[in-house]
Amino acid sequence: MRHLFRPTGAAAMMLLLAAISGGCPPVDEYPGDSNHPRAPHNLFPEYTSENGQIATGVTPTEALEQPIAFPHDRHVQVLGMECEFCHSEARKSIHAGVPPTQTCWNCHQHVKKRLDQDAPSPEIARIAEFYEKGEPIPWKKVHDLPDYVHFEHKRHVKAGVDCTECHGQIALMGGERQEDGSVEGTMYRETTLQMGWCLGCHETHPSVNENYGENADLRRAELKDCWTCHK
Amino acid sequence: MAGLNRRDFLKALGIGSSASVMAACRLDDNRYYTPIEQVLPYVVKPEQITPGTPTFFATSVGTGPNAHTVLARHRDGRVINVGANRRSPMAGIVPTDALFELQRHFSPDRYQAPAKKGGEATDWDAARSELVAGIKAAKSGGKKVAWLGPYASGSIVKLLDDVTDGNAVYWEPLGYEADALAAEKVFGKRVLPGYDLAKAKYIVSFGADFLSGWGGWELANQYAKAKDPNEGGFVARFALVSPYQDQTGANADDWYQCKPGAQAQVALAVAKLVAAKKGYNGPAARLVAAGDPAAAAAASGLGEGDIDAIAAQIVSRDSVVLPGGASGATTAATELAMACFLINVVSGMAGKTFGLGTAYTGPVHSYGDVKALIDAMNAGSIGALLLGDVNPAYALPADSGFAEAVGKVPFVASFSSHPDETNALANVILPVADVFEDWGDEEVHAGLRLLRQPAQSPMYGALSLGDVLLAAARDAGLQAAAAAPVEGEVEGEATEAPAEGEEAAPAVAGPIGFTPATFREYVKAVWKAEYSGANFDQWFSERLADGFMHHDTAIGAAPISAGAPALAGTAAIEGEGEYFLHAYPHPFRKDGRFANQPWAQETPDPMTGMVWDSWVCVNPKTAERMGWSRNDLLELKTAAGSIQVGVEFYPGVREDVLAVAFGQGHAANGRYANGVGANVVSLLSAKADSFGALAWQQAKVAFNKVGTAELVTTIGSDTDQMRMMAPIADADTLAKVGDAESAHPGEMTGIHHLPLDARLHERGAVDFYGMTDHPTYRWGMTVDINACTGCGACSVACYAENNLPVVGKAKVRDGREMGWIRVNRYWGYDEAKPGLPVENRFLPMMCQQCAHAPCESVCPVLATYHTIDGLNAMVYNRCVGTRYCANNCPYIARRFNYHSYVWPEPFNLQLNPDVVTRTMGVMEKCTFCVQRLRSTKSAYRDQGIDRVPDEALEQITACAEACPTDAISFGNLVDPESGVTKHTKSGRAYQVFAELNTMSAVTYLAKASYHRAEDPHHGGGHGEEHGEAGGEHHEPEAHGDAHGGEHAEPAPKAEGAHHEEPAHGADH
Incomplete structure (x- = not known):
């Protein structure tokens, strides 16, 4: 709740609605046409990914526990790798592309330990484990837009928007597995990814002027159109 | 609430509602957040795939004469849509069949594993060993292995003919059997002649539904070209000779309400008149000599003037005559097709709008061939029956004896990936990969071949039909015939010599045998054997990218075979009563194959707007006479059986005809088809014409009103209520008629x-x-x-x-x-x-x-x-x-x-x-x-x-x-x-x-x-x-x-x- 709105006079409205809605309404039976499934007839449906509803809201800002304690900082700062070395679709597609395990394995079949340690890294061993099983690494999404938003990485990257403008200082984000097995600090979200935040750039970002010159105003008008991003 | 602007109000609305749900549903977490989703990268990313960006695979859907090239849109591991392949010489369109195939591909009723009789799931290894054992047992007992499947062409036919020693029957309900038999009689070859509607100024159809897929979707595209006035063109005139206007017939400019059963007589009379008007003296003159306009007029209910008018139009312009399809398949079905072919010949249109150069030459079997197979099963000479994706237990009239005959075959395997009535008869079901998951090729005509390639990996680990057959043939120790029988292969005499000499090559199944490890290799081997250029692999991958191989082919002549029989042209539908039953293929559900696809059920019927049902089309005048109203439930009865359907008023049907669509009334086809509507086949008996083509139009029908139906239509009005919605x-x-094309300015009048x-x-x-x-x-x-x-x-x-x-x-x-x-x-x-x-x-x-x-x-x-x-x-x-x-x-x-x-x-x-x-x-x-x-x-x-x-x-x-x-x-x-x-x-x-x-x-x-x-x-x-x-x-x-x-x-x-x-x- 704290992510979406601050208590204002609107809270009264909220409480009123909460009172009206009451408990979960019963599931409608739809006699005679059970072939055509529908979600339970909730007037206020529950938003989860499991029931096929539109996901909305925002992801938490704290770091999620990831299957591998992947340290962006060591790859970027110590090794000097570019983002697009691994996220190779960022310029080509709507997704930046979380690298296939093969990409990790290309290097880590040779690099088995951290530069600052002598023992083989258990985290790198996990890559081998996933790779050999042929299973994808089940990363958790940190930067997750709602399903009704159409976002193209390639448009933003090609326009000259820097990765950090949306993703924050990922180069500084590390990742250490704690003694209890949990992972801390792998990666977290620094920006809100909410519509107002998107529109802020769509209205003022200098790249529009640079790229469109005298047509910049027209492009800005397009960029503010709902159907530029909403689908 | 003061100072609450609109945006805050809406925000509060959204938050309030979700919060209340969370509380009401006893979710402890009082926060409102997006569920944490996973992002699963590839382990090894395929080179062709870019996540988030579609990849298009040129492939073909439909089989045999209905094959069409399309682009399968692949996105993140699955086919999500089908698009038009505009590179190809075929029309760049998406047949509805392709979309129904797409939904079928993802059907929840699709088999997820092989099954034994009774539905018990088994695994692929067990099912395959059962198949090998079945084939081996048949062979060792000196019995035959037979295949019964839908129309097919290209490599799979060679393979199937090899596996079954030529005992393969390719048959589909409501198919092209009459046309193939007619071509065999008239032209000496069992082919489906090619048409070019785009060049015609006058198009006559005796019932063929060529605007909903009959003869391939290419015809619909050609029809629109013939009708196109945009570029100062000449608007072709389309005449329908049929008792019923289906969606195709509803486009007709002239409707000749021919009495059911008399179509062949009318066609023959027209042929004779055209020959006379043209002064035609060739070999076909003898064949149409029995044409009798007066008798045809009497039998058909048309005026003699009507028949003469059709002939006059045919003579005066470039024309094309299309046969009857299933709607014209009476007990003179083959004669009707023969007469139609002959009209095109005597009118001089062979080589222009009609010809054998672009004929479909793949195997097209008739009900006579199916009947021979049924007889062989009854006689005990079939040791193993392999069933393709065809559903005769549903689509054949019960008295054909198909189900009983199958019961006498020791081993029956079905290769259908979806449940249907026929599968229940099989000992083992091997749900093979479907059209979006498999390799293959199709021969549309001598100058056009299509390739099929997987557009996604098979669901549920399904195996390719070709792979299974190749392995089974090897395991069972089958020997491929030295030279496989080639059904109806044209030597291409009517076409110019192709650049690379492809179709002049002899059948190549012999040398290929069963050696290729996979069907993909098999298809490549077939193509390689016919390829004479260098660097085959590169050439083949280019063809794969295109989806086809094409060289210009003339529509070709249509020489009359010396032994062609003269037409008698008399047939009538016998039976009691004065009302005829007209059973027509549904534009979406066809013979019932797409009945379990929700899109095919819910998209409103083009003519009536009906969804999820069967209905009987009744002329409003008939209804008035009988005192029926819309939605009355009628019981229709023939000697073969009865069905109950609701009444729909339908001006496009003769007053003495009751029309019902095929394709509904399934018993075991899945959750969407079962119990929906009624199966009109249960009113039919297994009657064939004298050449062996099944007569789908064969019965008179009795009826009585038994109650009220619950028909649902989306069409609210039969007219635009004079609101100029479609002027x-x-x-x-x-x-x-007779005007020079150049005289037409291309501007239409009448729009105010x-x-x-x-x-x-x-x-x-x-x-x-x-x-x-x-x-x-x-x-x-x-x-x-x-x-x-x-x-x-x-x-x-x-x-x-x-x-x-x-x-x-x-x-x-x-x-x-x-x-x-x-x-x-x-x-x-x-x-x-x-x-x-x-x-x-x-x-x-x-x-x-x-x-x-x-x-x-x-x-x-x-x-x-x-x-x-x-x-x-x-x-x-x-x-x-x-x-x-x-x-x-x-x-x-x-x-x-x-x-x-x-x-x-x-x-x-x-x-x-x-x-x-x-x-x-x-x-x-x-x-x-x-x-x-x-x-x-x-x-x-x-x-x-x-x-x-x-x-x-x-x-x-x-x-x-x-x-x-x-x-x-x-x-x-x-x-x-x-x-x-x-x-x-x-x-x-x-x-x-x-x-x-x-x-x-x-x-x-x-x-x-x-x-x-x-x-x-x-x-x-x-x-x-x-x-x-x-x-x-x-x-x-x-x-x-x-x-x-x-x-x-x-x-x-x-x-x-x-x-x-x-x-x-x-x-x-």
């Missing part, structure tokens, strides 16, 4: 109303709202009513592209269907012959993307608004569901989600990731496929091009891409050179409800009809002389009535009259 342009001024916005702009009128500024694009669409045949491909394609939910019969009855395009059907009549619908029109109606949209001004939350590109946008997550917009839409284009519909797995895999699924309480409507516009604009920006060129836009929407007749065009109305802008300036252009000043972005082009009285008015902008005539009209509100005919045009509404006068002055 008529006069084709006769354009295309008179130009788009109102054009007239407003011409006179610089100031609009209350002002015209919205469209600096770059104004997306617009034109729909050519003259080309639209009502096939429904646009509607189905929209379901596939835009994640439209299927709601079921009960919800459609409540008016809650979700289709974004409906195709309105308007019956139209000749003034001289009331009751004879020959001027029918189909009007695809979708959101008109109005510039002055009535919906926008009533939305309280600005969820719908006009975009800078001229779209009427709908922002789903802003919509609060007041439904004011739908109430205010004059086009009824908006659809409301009364529920949150869910897609049973794995249907959800087909969902387009570029389109969100909508939830309960949200309004939705056609978006002009904004997701495609967005990604195309983005793709051009990638190349540094800011404005998308017209050719990339013309068929960008799913409906325009699918349309088999290219009736729908799309483009930028701001660009004066774009195709749509030019269309809007056509003399046929009009907008629906232009008088409401909605300034819609959809322009229609009026249908050209031969049934208008000569109209003195040209173009638009007249009106002065009719301006005050409204008093005579009984509907003063209505606008000009194109089909009233007496020019008693009502007074235009105030602003119409006001605007018209200056426009008139400007025109002259």
